[in-house]
Amino acid sequence: MKKAAPDLYPVMARLDRAxxxxxxxxxxxxxxxxxxxxxxxxIPAALLLxxxxxxxxxxxxxxxDTRAMQDDDNANPAFLxxxxxxxxxxxxxxxxGKSCASCHGxxxxxxxxxxHYPKFDPKRDRPVTLExxxxxxxxxxxxxxxxxxxxxxxxxxxxxxGLQSRDMPMAVEPREPFLSQGAALFxxxxxxxxxxxxxxxxxxxxxxxxxxxxxxxxxxxYPEYRLEWQGMGSLYRRLRNCMVGTRAEPFPPDSREAASxxxxxxxxxxxxxxxxxxxxx
Amino acid sequence: xxxxxxNVPKQIRANEPFDVKVLISHPMESxxxxxxxxxxxxxxxxxxxxxxxxxxxxxxxxMFPAIAANPFLSFSAVAxxxxxxxxxxxxxxxxxxxxTVAITxx
Numbered sequence: 001m002k003k004a005a006p007d008l009y010p011v012m013a014r015l016d017r018a019x020x021x022x023x024x025x026x027x028x029x030x031x032x033x034x035x036x037x038x039x040x041x042x043i044p045a046a047l048l049l050x051x052x053x054x055x056x057x058x059x060x061x062x063x064x065d066t067r068a069m070q071d072d073d074n075a076n077p078a079f080l081x082x083x084x085x086x087x088x089x090x091x092x093x094x095x096x097g098k099s100c101a102s103c104h105g106x107x108x109x110x111x112x113x114x115x116h117y118p119k120f121d122p123k124r125d126r127p128v129t130l131e132x133x134x135x136x137x138x139x140x141x142x143x144x145x146x147x148x149x150x151x152x153x154x155x156x157x158x159x160x161x162g163l164q165s166r167d168m169p170m171a172v173e174p175r176e177p178f179l180s181q182g183a184a185l186f187x188x189x190x191x192x193x194x195x196x197x198x199x200x201x202x203x204x205x206x207x208x209x210x211x212x213x214x215x216x217x218x219x220x221x222y223p224e225y226r227l228e229w230q231g232m233g234s235l236y237r238r239l240r241n242c243m244v245g246t247r248a249e250p251f252p253p254d255s256r257e258a259a260s261x262x263x264x265x266x267x268x269x270x271x272x273x274x275x276x277x278x279x280x281x
Numbered sequence: 282x283x284x285x286x287x288n289v290p291k292q293i294r295a296n297e298p299f300d301v302k303v304l305i306s307h308p309m310e311s312x313x314x315x316x317x318x319x320x321x322x323x324x325x326x327x328x329x330x331x332x333x334x335x336x337x338x339x340x341x342x343x344m345f346p347a348i349a350a351n352p353f354l355s356f357s358a359v360a361x362x363x364x365x366x367x368x369x370x371x372x373x374x375x376x377x378x379x380x381t382v383a384i385t386x387x
Binding site for chain 2: 074075078079080083084227230231
């Protein structure tokens, strides 16, 4: 898909925060009509799940307290991870004696990068998430061991990189066959409870599961600080939690299935505002 | 050393209250949970926090287990002149950490 990144988005988002009026959403609804046409050409119509106008970020349904936490960088606990990421960025690691900064320079060069992930990696012949990309840098270029998928340092770095794309629209390439595979997995019933992602996050989005609101499941705020976790988590952690919840065997973090599902979810949220690092209940 | 984020306003007026916001990276383990082997996970929380301005007491806080991980503290203070805020906290492991932040009063 063409990258739709009007420079107005960050301005509007700031305006929204200042005025409390959601100009962004209105503008998005306008631009999304144009984007829908593009999408219809690129993506089979069957993949259009939730019309762009009805898409809601978890932020829209969060409580005022949770939103206030996300809006204030001094109150958002995710910034503890950002701080750690900033210190890790220039620390050499591995046999090559390189740090992230050795190749990438200042963190500002990562502006807009995270909005394009998951991204296809030719060497692995599948899409990779931002966390995987960081690990690929470590193993292939720095001669350092890969971080475990839930390592705090990995989350610190991906949060820092994600933050550089905050308020930009998500723009992930709808690459086949991964998109179709991800869409199929989204609808596939799994686990002892025999539930698919779509049964909750599409058919019943907006309703309640126990006392909690079921979100539409857009991955535009990851890595995010989840109050329930009392810590940061990647999209993979969320997928894993959901799968454990349906009593299914979670896809391994480096599997084609996990990557395809992440890609599908990202494409489904294309055009939505990147909120990294989001705060969610 | 745990990570701490401290925020004070850039412009502070003499004798007018200003907000100090502190975010501390800490697990705040309540002591009520058990691990996978059924063993109690020992309590590890920040049990006391104090703030001084140039040695003068601003506030002391006694903290208890029902506080979530990564506590966020926000309180007001009044200053007559520029100085240094010293924030000091101790956790159950006996580790004391001190952070300082300069404030400019105009």
